[in-house]
Amino acid sequence: MTDLWTAVKDLPIAIEGSSFEALVPSGPVDTSGGGGDAEISTTHLRLRGRGEEGVGEQVGTPEAQVELRESAFPLTGEWATLADFLAHLDTIEMWSEPPEHALARNWRRWTFESAALDLALRQSGTSLAEALGRAPQPLTFVTSFGLGDPPDIDKVARRRALHPTVGFKLDVAPSWTPEIMDRVAGVPGVATIDFKGQYGIEVEDEAALLAMYERVLATFPDAVLEDPHDLPAVQELLRPVADRVSYDAPVTSVRSLEATPIAVGIVNVKPCRVGRLRDLSRLYAHCEAAGIRMYNGGMGELGVGRGQAQLLAALFHPDAPNDIAPSDYNLGDPPADLPASPLDPAPDRGFRRR
Structure with missing residues (x-):
C-alpha cells in the first residue's frame, strides 16, 4: 500500500x-x-x-x-x-x-x-x-477534559447523557478519591486516562501520585494510559500493562517513539506535533509495520486543521479513541445537537477535492 x-x-x-x-x-x-x-x-x-x-x-x-x-x-x-x-x-x-x-x-x-x-x-x-488508495472510514472520536479543582464528580455523567455515543479522554489528578474514580468508571465510554506526566510539571507528592496510579489501574482495566510520569516506581507499575500505555507529548518522529521509557502498544500521533509530512508518513508506516495501534488528538484547532486531522484518522486509524471531536465539544457548555460518534468521513472534511 x-x-x-x-x-x-x-x-x-x-x-x-x-x-x-x-x-x-x-x-x-x-x-x-x-x-x-x-x-x-x-x-x-x-x-x-x-x-x-x-x-x-x-x-x-x-x-x-x-x-x-x-x-x-x-x-x-x-x-x-x-x-x-x-x-x-x-x-x-x-x-x-x-x-x-x-x-x-x-x-x-x-x-x-x-x-x-x-x-x-x-x-x-x-x-x-484517492492519492493514497485508501477509503476513509467512519471515525470514532472521544472528547477530552478535566474534572476541575475541586473535581466535578458528575461532569462525565452529564456529558454522556447529552452525547451518549461519545467516549472520553480524561485528565486524572491525585485529588481523585476512590469514590470519584468509581463514579467516573460507572459511566460508559471512558477510553483514555491522561496522566499529563510528560510536560515537566513538578511532582509535589510522589506517594500521592503513586496511589493515584494504583487506583487508576484498579478502576479502569481497559483504558489507554497516556503520558505516564518517568518515575521508576510508575514505570514498574505500568510494565505489566504496557500494551495499554501510550505517549503523546514526546512523539514527533519514529526516533522519539523508539525512545519512550516504556515500549508502547498504542500511540497518539498528532500531525501538527510531528510537523512534517515526510516524518508523519514514516510514523504511520513504522506503526503499521510494528503492529503499534494509533490514534490522534487535537491541539485546539478551530477550523480546517481539525477536519484535516479527522480525515487522516479516518484513513489510518478510524476505530481508535481519537481525541478529535468536532471543536464545539470543547466549549464549556457544549450544545446537544453536535455530531455523533462515529463521524461520517464527509468529502468536505479536510484535504478534499472541490
Whole structure:
C-alpha cells in the first residue's frame, strides 16, 4: 500500500498569493483540564494558485498567532513537485524571534505543509484518499477534559447523557478519591486516562501520585494510559500493562517513539506535533509495520486543521479513541445537537477535492 509521502510528494504546486485569517471559538471554552487558555485563537493560512485555494491552520499561543499574521513569507512561485516546495520552506525563517517552546516550530511547519498539500491536491484534481488508495472510514472520536479543582464528580455523567455515543479522554489528578474514580468508571465510554506526566510539571507528592496510579489501574482495566510520569516506581507499575500505555507529548518522529521509557502498544500521533509530512508518513508506516495501534488528538484547532486531522484518522486509524471531536465539544457548555460518534468521513472534511 502506498505510504503518505510517496503518494503526495510528486504533486506539482503553484502559489500566486497567500493570506492569514484569525479564528476564535464560538463560545467560552472548557479549561478544566489545566492546559487550556481562555484566550484561545488559531490562524488559517490560505495559499492560492490556478483558481484553487489550500488552507492550513496554526495552533499555539495567542502571541504566536499575532506574530504569524504580522509576518510575510516568500511563498509565490511554481514548483515541479510538492517535495520541492517543502524544501523551499527549509530556506525560510518562519519566526521573527525564536518561539518560547521549541515544539511551536513543528506546529507552524504543519500550518504551511498542510496548506501546501491541500492546494497541491486541488490543483491536481484529486483528494488525499484517492492519492493514497485508501477509503476513509467512519471515525470514532472521544472528547477530552478535566474534572476541575475541586473535581466535578458528575461532569462525565452529564456529558454522556447529552452525547451518549461519545467516549472520553480524561485528565486524572491525585485529588481523585476512590469514590470519584468509581463514579467516573460507572459511566460508559471512558477510553483514555491522561496522566499529563510528560510536560515537566513538578511532582509535589510522589506517594500521592503513586496511589493515584494504583487506583487508576484498579478502576479502569481497559483504558489507554497516556503520558505516564518517568518515575521508576510508575514505570514498574505500568510494565505489566504496557500494551495499554501510550505517549503523546514526546512523539514527533519514529526516533522519539523508539525512545519512550516504556515500549508502547498504542500511540497518539498528532500531525501538527510531528510537523512534517515526510516524518508523519514514516510514523504511520513504522506503526503499521510494528503492529503499534494509533490514534490522534487535537491541539485546539478551530477550523480546517481539525477536519484535516479527522480525515487522516479516518484513513489510518478510524476505530481508535481519537481525541478529535468536532471543536464545539470543547466549549464549556457544549450544545446537544453536535455530531455523533462515529463521524461520517464527509468529502468536505479536510484535504478534499472541490
